[in-house]
Amino acid sequence: MPELPEVEVVRRGLARWVAGRTIEAVEVLDARSLRRHVDGVEDFIGNVTGSRVTDVVRRGKFLWMVLDDPDGGPARVALMAHLGMSGQLLIEEPDAPREKHLKVRLTLSAALDEEGVPLPAELRFVDQRIFGGMFLADLEPTPDGHPGGLGRESLPLVPHQAAHIARDLLDPAFSPESFHRRIRERRTGLKRALLDQGLVSGIGNIYADEALWAARFHYARPTDTLRRPDTARILEAATDVMTRALAAGGTSFDALYVNVNGASGYFARDLQAYGRAGRPCRRCASEGRETLVRRESFMNRSSYLCPHCQPRPRNARV
Incomplete structure (x- = not known):
């Protein structure tokens, strides 16, 4: 979608x-x-x-x-x-x-x-x-x-x-401070919170995985443990990922998504985590390690992550 x-x-x-x-x-x-x-x-x-x-x-x-x-x-x-x-x-x-x-x-x-x-x-x-x-x-x-x-x-x-959904990260009226306060109150897993359109809108499975990889957070990080620098890091990563995807015309895996001129987006070639299960983590490879991206079941869908860059917290909360 x-x-x-x-x-x-x-x-x-x-x-x-x-x-x-x-x-x-x-x-x-x-x-x-x-x-x-x-x-x-x-x-x-x-x-x-x-x-x-x-x-x-x-x-x-x-x-x-x-x-x-x-x-x-x-x-x-x-x-x-x-x-x-x-x-x-x-x-x-x-x-x-x-x-x-x-x-x-x-x-x-x-x-x-x-x-x-x-x-x-x-x-x-x-x-x-x-x-x-x-x-x-x-x-x-x-x-x-x-x-x-x-x-x-x-x-x-x-x-x-x-009217019921939250503002998104590209909206000038989006409030990082309000987001930080509300996400800590949810006491849930980080990815589940990112997908909650009542907290921040517009983020789906693809860009949640990409943002979490970029920020080096596991999807099960408890939101009530996030400090302000942590929240700022995940928001910065998500904003950067979506801004780059926007510049590439979005992510198209088939002919179903196109822009108004019928052209497909090409950000799929720049994905770092989503859909790359079994393939090397590019960040680990650049640092001389061989770690494969892993696919895990999450909310009846999939999450993609690097087990080295995004270690599972002991107090995981999905």
């Missing part, structure tokens, strides 16, 4: 290609992709058609397009796009072949890029496994008065469906 870097790559593409344009028409080819819109397909089409996208915002793995108020009032509605495991948002020309798993097609108003070249006129939602979808959501004020997420206009509004 896409994590923060992959969703941020999509957000930046939408901000560049879609923000400021009006949605002139909506075609729904598979109503299952609108199942989260409780008022049905016709209501979705009626409320989206004619709306202008004023901003594209992300918090953690949640992504939404802010729609203007046709009556001229402040923006109060968001078009949310949940990518799920295989959802794609693609910018295409109207005459481009239809993708096999095309679910929703939005026709956009004409626009030009910085060089005066016409922009593609369609935004397509493609989803092979149909775990994702699109729906409209009301925007509400953020409890802390800060912007709802990462975007251009920085409105202090967030969709109700995303």
Whole structure:
């Protein structure tokens, strides 16, 4: 499932290609992709058609397009796009072949890029496994008065469906001190805490393993034993990993995750722990040791770690 870097790559593409344009028409080819819109397909089409996208915002793995108020009032509605495991948002020309798993097609108003070249006129939602979808959501004020997420206009509004999750590490309003205090109170294992979207959003299995490897922490380190320098180390490692992944366009293991132009990310080649079971730890190799990355069962999935760099604590707490 896409994590923060992959969703941020999509957000930046939408901000560049879609923000400021009006949605002139909506075609729904598979109503299952609108199942989260409780008022049905016709209501979705009626409320989206004619709306202008004023901003594209992300918090953690949640992504939404802010729609203007046709009556001229402040923006109060968001078009949310949940990518799920295989959802794609693609910018295409109207005459481009239809993708096999095309679910929703939005026709956009004409626009030009910085060089005066016409922009593609369609935004397509493609989803092979149909775990994702699109729906409209009301925007509400953020409890802390800060912007709802990462975007251009920085409105202090967030969709109700995303209001419960914590801010992510790329959010300027993220508070390391608050995170340190709350993670110590959880009294759980470190990786479990990193995956808790109520503590910090956007981190999934891949980047949790990469951050823990970079910071030299075992996934079962008890969070109540973390000192401030420890918390700072894991946050710095996680931020660095996701920033580098973002620069590489995210992590793609197959054709299911792509950016708005259909290109895959290439951070998979730089992974240090995730998916490297049985292969040498690169850090140990650089220091003259031969240690193999190990795969261990964790929360019905896998954790990858170096047993030398990330020794299991005696007071382990998974």
